[in-house]
Amino acid sequence: MMARNYFYLSYGHSVRLRADDRPDSDHWAGQLFTELSAEVARLVGADRRTQVGYYDNLVQPLTDWKAALADVLSSTDVFVALYSPGYFNKSWPLRERASFASRYADPAMADHFLVPVLWVPWPPWEHETERSSALRLGSGIPEYADEGLQAMSRLALYRKQYRTVVRRLAYRIVTLAAEAPRPAPLAVAIDEVTAEPTAPTEILFTVAVLAPQRADLPGGRAEDPYGNAPRSWTPYRDLHQFPIAEYVANVAERLGQPARIVDRPADLGVLDQGAALVLIDPWLAATGDGLARLTGLAGQIPEWATVLLVADRTDPEYAARGTALHATVADTLAAAGIARNRITLLRDADRLVERMPSIIDQACTAYRRHAPVFLPKGADTPLPRIDGGPDA
Structure with a gap:
């Protein structure tokens, strides 16, 4: 039987340019997970070594991520989504979110247990609903709306504000977890849900x-x-x-x-x-x-x-x-x-x-x-003439 997780942290993975890269998004997401886990453990009175949350970097290498995450998402109370342009452009984090949401027949109930975070800002006219919901966490902290939580985690200048947002997030997780249904409904496996990126750049x-x-x-x-x-x-x-x-x-x-x-x-x-x-x-x-x-x-x-x-x-x-x-x-x-x-x-x-x-x-x-570029099939169309003649 899977252990209970108060939260699952979902984010858009970065691209590695070299084998020894530790991309920024992955590194800072991992740091947030560590700090957030410690804060949640403090609020619920758990030992700091007790696992209270999960993110996919905890899956053991050379294991089946899809099967492992199906179990984890079925035993998770709250889904924390680190929203960024990369989150919406990749199918994997969107499928994680869809898998968690599949546990609830009522979409409003699924949204209730989903906590969005503004991780990296994007233009305000894109994903307006997600942006509005993510901004609530940083109410009264202008740096959160301007920079996003990832930048705040990196800059000592914003360390106090960052800690405030992390504490808010932990409190929100613990509060929602107390309302989570028991027994927990099962999540649909990631490879059985579909979620199309809004600006697909994927290749087969x-x-x-x-x-x-x-x-x-x-x-x-x-x-x-x-x-x-x-x-x-x-x-x-x-x-x-x-x-x-x-x-x-x-x-x-x-x-x-x-x-x-x-x-x-x-x-x-x-x-x-x-x-x-x-x-x-x-x-x-x-x-x-x-x-x-x-x-x-x-x-x-x-x-x-x-x-x-x-x-x-x-x-x-x-x-x-x-x-x-x-x-x-x-x-x-x-x-x-x-x-x-x-x-x-x-x-x-x-x-x-x-x-x-x-x-x-x-x-x-x-x-x-x-890779070769394949032009559309069809007869060649003559270019228009601009000499003023009868074909102009």
Whole structure:
């Protein structure tokens, strides 16, 4: 049974430009969560170490975010939304909000337990209802309306006003939580609700998986990391048994990119329809048709796609054969026309988790830079003449 959460903090994730980035929005949202949790714990008389709130950075790496957040949102009393332009331009935070609201048949009841915060201001003529509701929290504090709570959290000049808003927010959470229904109604899973961004900039992100399945494992390979389809592959099998393709797709969706997974050779043709990341298990090279499958990638992986070889350096079977398998895969792909500088090897789960947001962002950037532009079909229309003749 999930523990009760007084509040859930929802925000629009930032884009990472490098693997070691800690974007401002993510950092300051995390700081707000810590301070808000401490204030809520103080108001309810809980130990400061007791978890009283939740936000999605608490989900363990390589687990199913969608399933985890469905449970969390079902056990949360109050939904705190950090409104910003990025919040309304990405489907993930909007779907978090819609999932929470789905618990109540009456939309007014859902709104009652939703506390909006002006995190980053936007033009007053956009999202006027959300803006008006978010401004109430900072009544009498002009800096809140002018700068937003994120800027206030960063500037020592506004520290007193920031603390006032945080205390107000904590008090509002505790007050509403006392009114929350028991037992708590269940939330609809995030992937079962729809919420369209108001200014969509999303592109389709395809995760392709090339890995063995249990039916065709090479001799001497343990079957634990594999399932009945390549998409079931879990290279870091000690980490929650969550397939890596699902993990990558979840990260992409949190960053605002609708994602899909393909794992059949016949489906690889869709890679040219958007940004793409190809995950390859080096053990594929040791299967009966593995080299043929790798060679067959020629012409199927567009020039903007990212190729990632994934292995577990702690796997004793990989330790014995990994270097040779990696070299075989890289040589085969190079012979198929895929440049070696497009192939990255990751052998550590922590490193993969750290780098994945930037890998996804870079794949999307590469697609925008290199993807072909398709003009509308139809007959060419002659340009009008301006010489004053009969066709003018």
